[in-house]
Amino acid sequence: MMQGNLYSMRETFGRLLAELGETEKDLIVITADVGDSTRAMYFREKFKDRYFNVGISEQDMVNFAAGLAAVGKKPAIVNFAMFLMRAWEQIRNSIARMNLDVKMFVTHAGYSDHGDGSSHQALEDITLMRVLPNMKVIVPADPKDIERSLPVIIKERGPIYYRMGRDYSPPITVGQEYDFKIGKAYVIKEGSDLVIMGAGVVLWDALKAAEELEKMGISTAVINLFSIKPIDEDTIEYYARKTGRVITIEEHSIYGGIGSAVAEVLAKRYPVPMRFIGATTFGRSARSQRDLLDYYNINYKSIIREAIDLVK
Structure with missing residues (x-):
């Protein structure tokens, strides 16, 4: 997870999500053909029957997740931040409007997909997500913050947008002592x-x-x-x-x-x-x-x- 003096956000997230799958039996992971890039693959390796790749079809992915939440499952969408914005209408109407328990975990946010340029760099997603009623928006600072917050996020009810980068992550909160609570700075x-x-x-x-x-x-x-x-x-x-x-x-x-x-x-x-x-x-x-x-x-x-x- 560490590269020199830097850490990988997606690596920490992917491994921890797979660990949480051991105790969260209703947790289902859904991706749109980016399971390897987001490190959702670690969940796939452990729980093939609870992992779905819908292909490059983000709008279908969101509606599929909404349907799973409606019948009591705990769907977790894992995708690139920019690609998920293609499904903002479905997030609004199928998830936020219905206040469904769908977690949206996004990687490659901000400039972290540096090599692919502006088409892949999500710089508007916080604005788009925080404007939605019922939606919570969480932004960890580093992998330590992911470790603090991910178990809490999985158990929290309702829609949550959880924003991460890719591999550039200096150690910011290492050595800090606090427990994550939604709504707390x-x-x-x-x-x-x-x-x-x-x-x-x-x-x-x-x-x-x-x-x-x-x-x-x-x-x-x-x-x-x-x-x-x-x-x-x-x-x-x-x-x-x-x-x-x-x-x-x-x-x-x-x-x-x-x-x-x-x-x-x-x-x-x-x-x-x-x-x-x-x-x-x-x-x-x-x-x-x-x-x-x-x-x-x-x-x-x-x-x-x-x-x-x-x-x-």
Whole structure:
């Protein structure tokens, strides 16, 4: 699961999902011809009778999952984030509208499918999913967060969109001690002058920026917004009041994404100056996910620039 000093999100997820299949007897995994790429194959190897590949047919996959949930099974859709968006209408009408117990586990989100370019890079999916009534949206920061949350997610009732990358995952929350709860944010660094809020692998940049800002005398908190919907309004308000300045960072569009979710909370609770770091256009092909994060200025250097401007 570890490559040098990096970890694989999909590898951790796939192996743990197969382990959970031992005790969750009603768990059924459905893919659309991406079982190997998403590592759902580990579940297939253990439970062939509870694994279905519907082919490149995402809309059918969603409706099939809805039917299984309607008769009391626990279907888990496992797919690329971008490909699942082809079935947004079916997710809306067949799953969210009926509040069915379907889990949607997506890999290759954000820029993580760096080699295949913009057609495969989901930068709008959080927006599309959090707008749906009944839908919960969860974004783990690293494989340790997957280990914390996946057993909880499987047992939770109702539709959940669970967003992961591919193989680029620095160790962000290793050594942190917290139990995952839906609707809860986690403080991974304390600070009093500024707070950085975000989710996913870019929290590595948040921590790196906070470390550099401390050297400049700017005390910086970092919040892991693990649960995007429902979101932890109390923690967001507390740190906005404590620091008076908020920066959000996400491997996703700034339009309707995590920054927007934070701004919605603070607009009604405690408005403060904010800066938003994230995508503003489509992606492109590159040699690595990190190259793309740097190319689009979704990195610690951008956070530092915005932080200095905010403090001034």
